[in-house]
Amino acid sequence: MSSHYEAPIRRPLVVGNKSYHDVTVDVARPVEGRANKLWWTVFTIALAAFLWGLGCMTYTITTGIGTWGLNKTVGWAWDITNFVWWVGIGHAGTLISAVLLLFRQKWRMAINRSAEAMTIFSVMQAGLFPIIHMGRPWLGYWVLPIPNQFGSLWVNFNSPLLWDVFAISTYLSVSLVFWWTGLLPDFAMIRDRAVTPFTKKIYSIVSFGWSGRAKDWQRFEEVSLVLAGLATPLVLSVHTIVSFDFATSIVPGWHTTILPPYFVAGAIFSGFAMVNTLLIIMRKVSNLEEYITVQHIELMNIVIMITGSIVGTAYITELFIAWYSGVEYEQYAFLNRATGPYWWSYWLMMSCNVFSPQFMWSKKLRTSITFSFIISIVVNIGMWFERFVIIVTSLHRDYLPSSWTMFQPTFVDAGIFIGTIGFFFVLFLLYSRSFPVIAQAEVKTILKTSGDNFKRARAQQDNNSDNH
Amino acid sequence: MYTFSSKLKTFSLILIVLGIIGIGYGYISTPSSIEEVEKMLTESHHGGHGEASSDAHATHDAPVAHDAKDVHADAEHKEHVEHVYHQLQNKPWSALYVAGIFFFLLTMGVLAFYAIQIASQAGWSPVLFRVMEGITAYLLPGSIIFFVLLLAASFHIGHNGMFTWMDPEVVKEDKLIQGKTAFLNVPFFLIRAIIFIGVWNLYRHFARKFTLAQDESTDDSNYKKLFKASAAFLVFFIVSESIMSWDWIMSVDPHWYSTLFGWYVFASFFVSGITVLTMITIYLKSKGYLPEVNKSHIQDLAKFMFAFSIFWTYLWFSQFMLIWYADIPEEVTYYVTRIEHYNLPFFGMLALNFIFPILILMNADFKRLTWIVIGAGAVILFGHYLDFFNMIMPATVGDKWFIGASEIGSILFFAGLFILVVFTALTKAPLIAKRYPFMEESKHFHY
Numbered sequence: 008m009s010s011h012y013e014a015p016i017r018r019p020l021v022v023g024n025k026s027y028h029d030v031t032v033d034v035a036r037p038v039e040g041r042a043n044k045l046w047w048t049v050f051t052i053a054l055a056a057f058l059w060g061l062g063c064m065t066y067t068i069t070t071g072i073g074t075w076g077l078n079k080t081v082g083w084a085w086d087i088t089n090f091v092w093w094v095g096i097g098h099a100g101t102l103i104s105a106v107l108l109l110f111r112q113k114w115r116m117a118i119n120r121s122a123e124a125m126t127i128f129s130v131m132q133a134g135l136f137p138i139i140h141m142g143r144p145w146l147g148y149w150v151l152p153i154p155n156q157f158g159s160l161w162v163n164f165n166s167p168l169l170w171d172v173f174a175i176s177t178y179l180s181v182s183l184v185f186w187w188t189g190l191l192p193d194f195a196m197i198r199d200r201a202v203t204p205f206t207k208k209i210y211s212i213v214s215f216g217w218s219g220r221a222k223d224w225q226r227f228e229e230v231s232l233v234l235a236g237l238a239t240p241l242v243l244s245v246h247t248i249v250s251f252d253f254a255t256s257i258v259p260g261w262h263t264t265i266l267p268p269y270f271v272a273g274a275i276f277s278g279f280a281m282v283n284t285l286l287i288i289m290r291k292v293s294n295l296e297e298y299i300t301v302q303h304i305e306l307m308n309i310v311i312m313i314t315g316s317i318v319g320t321a322y323i324t325e326l327f328i329a330w331y332s333g334v335e336y337e338q339y340a341f342l343n344r345a346t347g348p349y350w351w352s353y354w355l356m357m358s359c360n361v362f363s364p365q366f367m368w369s370k371k372l373r374t375s376i377t378f379s380f381i382i383s384i385v386v387n388i389g390m391w392f393e394r395f396v397i398i399v400t401s402l403h404r405d406y407l408p409s410s411w412t413m414f415q416p417t418f419v420d421a422g423i424f425i426g427t428i429g430f431f432f433v434l435f436l437l438y439s440r441s442f443p444v445i446a447q448a449e450v451k452t453i454l455k456t457s458g459d460n461f462k463r464a465r466a467q468q469d470n471n472s473d474n475h
Numbered sequence: 476m477y478t479f480s481s482k483l484k485t486f487s488l489i490l491i492v493l494g495i496i497g498i499g500y501g502y503i504s505t506p507s508s509i510e511e512v513e514k515m516l517t518e519s520h521h522g523g524h525g526e527a528s529s530d531a532h533a534t535h536d537a538p539v540a541h542d543a544k545d546v547h548a549d550a551e552h553k554e555h556v557e558h559v560y561h562q563l564q565n566k567p568w569s570a571l572y573v574a575g576i577f578f579f580l581l582t583m584g585v586l587a588f589y590a591i592q593i594a595s596q597a598g599w600s601p602v603l604f605r606v607m608e609g610i611t612a613y614l615l616p617g618s619i620i621f622f623v624l625l626l627a628a629s630f631h632i633g634h635n636g637m638f639t640w641m642d643p644e645v646v647k648e649d650k651l652i653q654g655k656t657a658f659l660n661v662p663f664f665l666i667r668a669i670i671f672i673g674v675w676n677l678y679r680h681f682a683r684k685f686t687l688a689q690d691e692s693t694d695d696s697n698y699k700k701l702f703k704a705s706a707a708f709l710v711f712f713i714v715s716e717s718i719m720s721w722d723w724i725m726s727v728d729p730h731w732y733s734t735l736f737g738w739y740v741f742a743s744f745f746v747s748g749i750t751v752l753t754m755i756t757i758y759l760k761s762k763g764y765l766p767e768v769n770k771s772h773i774q775d776l777a778k779f780m781f782a783f784s785i786f787w788t789y790l791w792f793s794q795f796m797l798i799w800y801a802d803i804p805e806e807v808t809y810y811v812t813r814i815e816h817y818n819l820p821f822f823g824m825l826a827l828n829f830i831f832p833i834l835i836l837m838n839a840d841f842k843r844l845t846w847i848v849i850g851a852g853a854v855i856l857f858g859h860y861l862d863f864f865n866m867i868m869p870a871t872v873g874d875k876w877f878i879g880a881s882e883i884g885s886i887l888f889f890a891g892l893f894i895l896v897v898f899t900a901l902t903k904a905p906l907i908a909k910r911y912p913f914m915e916e917s918k919h920f921h922y
Contacts, residue, residue, distance in 0.1 A: 012919045014598065016695070016912045243789065255800045262801050265734035267793040320713050321734075328734045331721075333654040334805070 015466060019459035020114055023297035027451050030298075031196060034447040037293045038197055042440055045292070053432035060426005063419045064139050072142055076416040081402045085420040086140035087252070088394040089427060092277070093133035094175070094249055095270070095390060098242055099278020100126025101182060104189070105238035108231065113457055114306055116449040117298040120193075121289060122282050123186040124442065128434040129281075130179045132427040137171065139423065167251035174248040181241055185234045188227070191217040192448035246274045253397065260340035260401030263328070269321035276314035276360070277390035283307050283383035287376055289439060298445050301374050308373040311386060315364025318393075322361060336406060344400045348413060352392050353400065359389020477764050477901045483894065490891025497884015501567035502633070504880070512560040562872045564634040567881040569871040572624050572637060574885035576723060577747070577863045578893050579617040580740075584748020585610045586679055587712055587741075588779075590705040593682075598916035599775055602767045604686065605906045606756050610748075611679050612900030613893050618672040620892075625668055625723070629661045637871045640729040652729050659726055667722055671715045678708040690909040698912055716741050724863075727870040731809045733798070739790040740866075746783035746828075747859040750852040753780060755897070757845045764906055770843040771922035777842035780855060784832040787859075788825070813865060816874040820861050827858030860886065 025033075042050075067074050077084055100122040107115035138144050150172050152162050162169055194214035201207040217223070250270035253261040283304060290299040329341040344353040363385050367373040404411045438444070455461045506512050589607040592600045627635045631642075639645045640652045640659045652659065681704055689697035717737030725736050733739075753776040759765050760773075798806045813821045831854050841847045868876045908914060 012915055014913045014916045017596075240785065240789075247789075247793065251797070254797050257801050257803060262797070262803070263734045264736075264794045264797045265738070266797075268735070268738055268790065316710065316713065320717065323714075324717055324734050324737065327721075328732050331655055331658065332732045332805075333651050 013456050013462075015462075015469075017457070018302050019462050020117065020300065020302065020457035021298060021450065021454055022300055022459045024460040025297065025454060025458055027454065030447050030450055030454065031200070033295065033298070034193070034443045034445045034450075035197055035200055037439060038441060038443060039200070046436065046440065050433065050436050053429045053436060056425050056429025057433050058426075058429075060423050060429055063422030063426060064135070067139060067419055067423070068144055072140070074417060074419045076414060076420055078412055078414070080410050080412040081399060081414040083140075083402065084395075084399050084414050085416050085424060086136050088391065088398055089424050090133050090136035090140075091249055091270075091394045091398075092391050093129045093136075093427065093431075094246060095274035095277045095394075096281045096387070097126040097129040097133065097178075097182075097278065098246055098271070098274035099282050100124070100129075101178075101185075101238050101242040102275055102278065103282065104185060105235040105242065108235040109239060113453045114303055116453060117295075117300075117303055117445055118282060118286060118307075119449070120186075120189070120442070120446045121286060121439075121444050122278075123182065123189070124435065124438050124444075125278075125282060125285060126182050127179065127186060128431050128438070130175065130182065131434070132431050134175055134179065135427060137168075137175070167248060167255050170248045170251065174245045178241060178245045181234070181238055185231075185238055188230055188234070189446055189449075190442065191215055192219060192227070193443040193446060195219065196447060197443060243271050246271045253401075258401050258405055259334070259336040260344070260397065260405075263325060265321050265324055269318065272314050272317040272321065273360075273390060273393060276311060276318055276364075277387055279307050279310045279314070280383040280386035280390070283311070283379055284387070285435065287380045287383070289444065293439065293444060295445060298450060301376065304376060304379050305374050308367045308379055308382070311382070312364045312367035312373070315360060315367075315386070319361040322357070339404070340401055343404050344396060347400065347404065349396065349400045349403075352396050356389050356392040356396050359385050360393060363389070476904075477759070477898075477906055479898045479902050480762075483898060487891045487894035487898070490887045490894070492891075494884045494886070494888025494891055497880045498567065498571060498888060499884075501570060501879070501881025501884060505567055506560065506563055509556055509560050512563065513556050516556060516559065559875065561634075561636050562875045565637055565871040566875065568624075568627065568633070568635045568637055569867055570881035570885045572628075572871075573860070573863050573867050574882070574889045575617070575621045575624050576867075577744075577860050578613065578889040579621045580744035580863075581747040581751055581859075582611055582613045582617055583675065583716075584745040585752050586614060586675065586748075587709070587745060588749055588752065589682070590678070590708050590712070593701055593705040594709060596702075596913060598913045599772065599920045599922075601911050601914045601917035602765070602772065602907060602920075603752065603756060603776075603917075604908055604911065605904060606759065606765075606901070607752060608683055608686065608904075609897050609901035610752060610755060611683075613896045614679050615676055616892065616896055617889075618676060622668060622672060625665065629665060637867075638727060638729075639870075640726060649729075655729065659729060664722060667718060671719050674708075674711055674715065678704060678711075682708075686908055686911070687904060689911060690905075692910070695912055724866050727867055728809060731806065733794055733806070733809075735790060735794045739787075739794055742783060742787040742790050743859050743862050746780060746787050747856055749776065749779045749783060750855045753777065754849055754852045757849055759901075759906070761845070767907055767918045769921070771920055773845065773848060774839070774842040774922055777836055777848045777851070780848075780851065781832055781836035781842070784828055784836075784855060788829040791825070791828075812869050812873070817865055817869060817876065821865050824858045824861040824865065827854050828862065831855075831858075 021030075023029075075085070077086075100119075103115050103122040104119040107119075138147050141147055150162060150169060191214055194210050195217040198207060198210035198214050201210055247267040247270065250266040254263060254266040256262055286299050286307075287304065290296045326341055329337045332338070344350075363382055366378070366382065372378045399414050403414055506515060585607050589604065589611065591597075592604070592607075627633065628637045629641060636642060640655070641661055646652050646656065682701060685697045685701040685704065689695075689701070720737040720740040724740060725732065753773070756765065756768060756776065757773065760768050795810060798810060832851055835847060835851045836842055864882075
């Protein structure tokens, strides 16, 4: 897939004079070592948040949705906001592993494993909300078209909420398979290095007897390409279907045709920001700074900048068309966003999503790790508010002024959200201690083209041959 | 260096001449007075005709009963005849406009693709840069002719009434358009067109200048300038492209609006541009001019044709389905008229632009076979011409459409001009740029 020649102006992707063995050792170290105090502290906090969230979910299900801040006008608020936010975050993982694979971006190799893990863990968080926001979650299985004793009572395939069921479940399963396939050679590496019988046993099971023969590798690559080709339209369609939840409606502010691609752009935007947040910490604590270099962070910042600009263009388009349409409900919906009682959330969203990524035009700022970390958090706050603004400000004031109202979340709304963040970090922290967090098999394929030592040697060679 | 074969040159000149004849015939055969239309209608009218002349102009939607004897129906009949007269007057203009915007925008598609390749530091495509620059040479003549067409519409030259919002009589009666005059007014419309066309041409001019200078220079300073110019152009492009699509296409239906529209139009001309780029590359290679281009390059181009055909369909479906699903009367008329009066072109283009490419170009081996790629390319180009046809015609000529002398003549004229300009430009510089930093990578590119 890669050519023998690489332009000298391309910067190295692996630094620190690495050999194949160094890569193995560096990737296996966090798995083979023991967790330190910091890990246990963070894990305990995350677990506590998760358990608190679990309590809030149990309270909701046993007592009723009325424990949330929803009312008769605003029937969707934090639940769907969090759902869309988590799904959106999940998208960057597939983007990094699938789309960047199709575009032959070698820099994805150091980050794809963690990005995919992030996808899977955040889609799991997202998947909670469609169930717990039901009034009767124990009848949740009714959304499945299974033959039954009600004279084969069927589901209505016209609802985007049903499409959501198919989209999210397919997305989770395909991502899981894609992720696990990629893990096979890496699990095999851990298996082969294991010293205790217990770890040997575990990693033997999860690596499915991978022995790395030529034929296996050939098929492995083909499967990865096919899955990438399937995951790319999948990732676009999943967030498109999520956007259909709103765009198919007739609510002013929701019914707009730009939502499908604009939600996808927003998902890439927030997902990459989350990858940045996680990897900036991970490269430090797991000593992977030589694989996840400043260049990786810079490139992610560029993606954030581009998708942020696309999202900004979409905001302007929506504003313009709302005016251009001549529909007063549509015009009011946007006036209400900018100047109504939730003006602060609108302007928070605008400043986080449209203005903050524009700082990335400066090379100095986008190569600054501290600045990137701050912006990555800011972007995710902004994207949470984007979903909140779209959902709540469109609902709380629409056609009939007599139905206008406000929305006030309760501690249960917030508790569940905090719980999912806790759950996410519980999973991610466990992952980072038991999984090879960098796809070492993939990094080894680019080591000789993109390792700094090999690049230096090649430059040396070129100079020598020029002198003759 | 490429030499323009005299055969191809003659071919392009023949296309231009045939095109001019077709366009001229289209204008001559257009009825020049209302009486003529009246006669035409009664001749072709065997009872049923004229009952439903529904089109985007909601004000004219009332069914017309020709046989009714009262004065009211008479007035309606007169209005109907006048309406048909305007539609027929618009027809040669619209044909010219559709072909003109199609060739102009596909050049923009290539220019955007070029800028993306530079800004993303692609390592596979630099051997194609000179081909892309050759194609974008059409931007200047193409955009000037298109601007003249905009002027013709703005000043109603030769009964050009394509944009109803430019007609003060219509605006007087129409509350909805009145609300939009802050944006939809002729001076501002033309100023926007000048700015967009001007900046796009400026980018193309300087990009060409920097790459030629890079050939002769000893450092990468020109490459750096090119990189920055491309990034800046892309920012301008994403904004101007949206507004352009509202101005030049969406506003022919001044009552209708869709937020997705700009990106949808982009997908259409972007895939057309890539297709033309692929076809010209294959042609030049078949003549032995591009020895550095190998099957991997062709496969990559075909992949882009494949992927963006799907992307176009994704946007087409998103826009269509959301409007169909919500069924809000203000919006849905757009598709109602198209499905009623343009059924075959409307759904036919889906087969051409989606089903055909997805089936043909899915196979990796097929993407390396030039005759398959050329065949798929021809289908895609025809499909996207139809896409622009479906966007413009229903608003300007309504149910009076057919693909005749005006349409075919316009396509031939612009195709001939395109070939003439592009292949002349290709002779001006070596087909492979010399010291572009990623050129060696591109020459060794193998997939």
